[in-house]
Amino acid sequence: NKKFKLTNGKQLNKKNKKQEKEDPNNEEIDSDEIDSQSVSDLNQKSIQEGTLKQKIKVIKTIKKKKDQEEEETAERKRLRLAQQILNKAKKQNQKKTGDFPDQTDDSFDDGEDKQSDNDSFVGVHKGDKTTTDAITKALQNEILKKRQLFYTHYIDQVYKNWQTNNQSYSFNTLKGHKRCITCIEFCPSGQYLYTASKDASIIKWDLKNNNEKIFLVREKTTESHKDEIYSISINHLSKYLISGSKDKTIKIWDLQKMSLLKTLTGHRQAVIGVKFGINSNIFCSVSADLQFKMWDASEKVFLDTFFGHKGDVNYIDAITAEHFISSGFDRQVIIWKTEQQSQLVYEGHDFSIDIVKAINQEYFITGSQDGNIGLWFIKKKKPVYILQNAHGGYWITSIGNIYNTDFFCSGSYNQQINVYKLSLQDKKFDKLYSIPCEGIINDIKISIDCNYLAYTQGDEHKLGRWIVSKKTKNLVKYVKLL
Template sequence: MAKDRFLAQGVTTTKRQRNGKVSNKSHSRKAKDNGSESEDGIGDVEDLEHRYGTDTDEASSSDEDAFLETAAEKRLRLAKNYIDKVKASTDLEVGEYDAAQIDRDLIAERLMTDAQERSGKWSRRIAVNFAHEDGTKCVVLKNGHRLPVTCVAVTPNGQYVYSGCKDGRLVKWKRDTGAKLAVFRGQKKKTKKNPPPNHNLGHSDHILAIAISGDNKYVATGGRDRRIHIWSIEEDKHLAVFHQHKDSVTGLVFRRSVNQLYSCSADRMVKLWNIDELGYMDTLFGHQDGVLSIAALQREQAVTVGGRDKTVRLWKIADETQLVFRGGSSTDQHRITKALLDEPEEENSEIAKLPLKRSAVAGKDIKNYAAMLRALASNDCEFSEDCIDCVAMIDEETYVTGGDSGALSLWSMQKKKPVFIHHLSHGVHPNPVTLAAMDDGGEMAAIPARPHWITALAAVPFTDLFFSASSDGWIRMWQLRPGKAPGFDLLNAIPVAGYVNGLSVCELAGDDPMSTRRDVVLAAAVGQEPRLGRWEKQKARNVVKVFQLPSTLPTKKARV
């Protein structure tokens, strides 16, 4: 009797792909054992590379179990494998820590962080842990710049700080010690005595923007010479120069976890760059004035502010669309009075429940700020927002902007107008003693006060904490309000003299992997003059100040 070919070879398990093709698991496994791929080139389910690599348990399972497994059972199995791999990646020596503590602190935090970044909405409340100044460490990075410092950036791992200034120098610092590690000197401009600058060596004019990639490999700088330079952090050398912009490069930002660079310029264009390939990608148009600032997070989108066109634009790059938000709010007596009525009572706030209070200097400044609002509310005053200068993203759908009226505006993708406005966030300039004569009757009237311009913004992504700066001598910390009602409140203030032209912030992981406590590092670019001009000068030092803000969150110690 002839041998049954079907029974001799056995039933091979098959799965139908979405495109209608069928793959043979036995053939695929044999090809893998022989070190070659299948003839049709179609991979199997075991060949798929997930986020944490190939699932070895799935590869070793029997064909019959895989064939009988339902979709729900497969999702459950993959979720269990994902949790096991997260636990294995954070596990330490046996007996050193309790396994239950590992599950509570590390695995839960890792899963929560991943879910937050995928959803794109903020949910971590950390601001109340920084409502104090006791224990704040300040490192002054000096003797690196001769002219006003215009921009600063901290590496995501918190090891280095990069700063640029109006002399065209790029300086690399050690964050914790303040040591100067490398200096990339600027070149002289072309004159009758000087030859044309070699742009492969560095900037020949003011550096206006700095951005650092999420993998701590690349530094991008842009300046008034219309060039974008790419530098290597590990090798401290120049890699490439881009010269597609037709005017000053005013803003740079890297997309998180992807070496994709977004740049904005005074030529009203936004450009996209692939830094891994050191190449140009695309150009976005829409603004009617120079683009002064840009921000981005994880998604393939960016937010820009258009200066005096008073618009904020959200660019959805994958969809090739943009959302236009109209600014230009005004601050008058009615709005200041309403802001005072909406201000929460200090005794009932979350800050009053903390064991550590604000320092005496910061507490006095906040009281003076409230008194200034009450004084303006009793007078007839009006300030209009004529220019939006800076933007910072809180999450993928929420961001904050600041401009020349001193107002901080909170925006959401769901509305075309700001959902909340905090007026005169950094106060007003003191009224001058001199009086101006009226043209008609010769009566004397005091020159009205001018608000302090918002010069820099920075936010801790996916949290309720962000910072603003101006020339009033303070960096202010703000806390988003809990609940569905949008808004934010003044949390604390850090004294800094001079023009704060740039802010950069990052969270430190800490030496103890078992702790959920994270300090915040805030770097400020301080100068005597504004970043984009010389219309005013203050008595200050051209330095970089780095603050390490300790968290009051109690450290959770593991049980041995």
């Protein structure tokens, strides 16, 4: 009988390891239902003054002026985006009615924008009058989609387009790396795709400009990693890209200047995964040294270290700005509540869990070497739904999804990518169709607006050579979905 461990509010850093063993609050839960009170704080901000919170406060105090300037820049960008959406909505409404009143851009700029706790756009005020018509609602939803804070239904339209296109896709091909491509990442706008490889290079591809290829860093240069790159992540403003490598380091890159900002050290073994928090400059890293570390990209500093996994950590994803989720060779999934410095531990697969992806703040999906894909609810100790042998018994090597949407894809090395429809209400997912492919699929990514799907095609697994496909060419393919 497998045990499900819940550690509520305990200190995870090395300094308090002894105290952790003596903590009377640690308990084992054998029932199928996790106490809802134990996990309700996943969506609430901790009011405790922990060491991590103090560190962040000190860091932000040191460069307060710089932080304010960055926030102002982000705000201007947000307002420009909102103005474009508003103008588009006004034109559409004017075509329908023919009598839409004139309103200049200045009237929008002079208004006051109200924001909720999650920084989503709520409404535009002009004096005492609040715009509550369809235009404001459309604007609000568009902002929420961009911030991944609005649950969006895409799969029906994606499936319809696939059927209309004779149940096939015409993929574009990107060639530029000399070795197996391990990871890819879309920028938030969807215009650029970044790819990283075992050759230690990172390439930026302009998908709207004839796939123009620009090297963020070439292999074997002063700034490049000294070994294979395993993971990359881009922050919500497209300002920073972080990369984790077999050389035990993390590098922070400036995407505006296309240059290296800093190399971070601290891990004792290969850095397997890196991930920014949702709409945050805080990011976390996981490593073969079993450590989970937290960093601040804007200040380029280390924040804290956590412990929990008993074997190599294979993957990391973000649930919120402060909460992350990871999976490992120990067959465990851990939700890290970094501000509270506590964790939730889940077990349910027979072999290593190579991928975990957050669907929203309550659900996540896992892919394992046992060939199964699981759908999990955070209050349950076991998967609420399992698809056995999703790729005919082959390992699940990759899963691609968009946070807060209703579909995902899975990859393996059986020459196909599967596309699924999620139904959280029914707590299940269904396979809709498959996309033919070649080689080992190390990564699948979908742009935030669901316009593009991209995947890597490789001759070997990203973490080793125990799976090989000698005749396969190393490249990236992408297609327009909507």
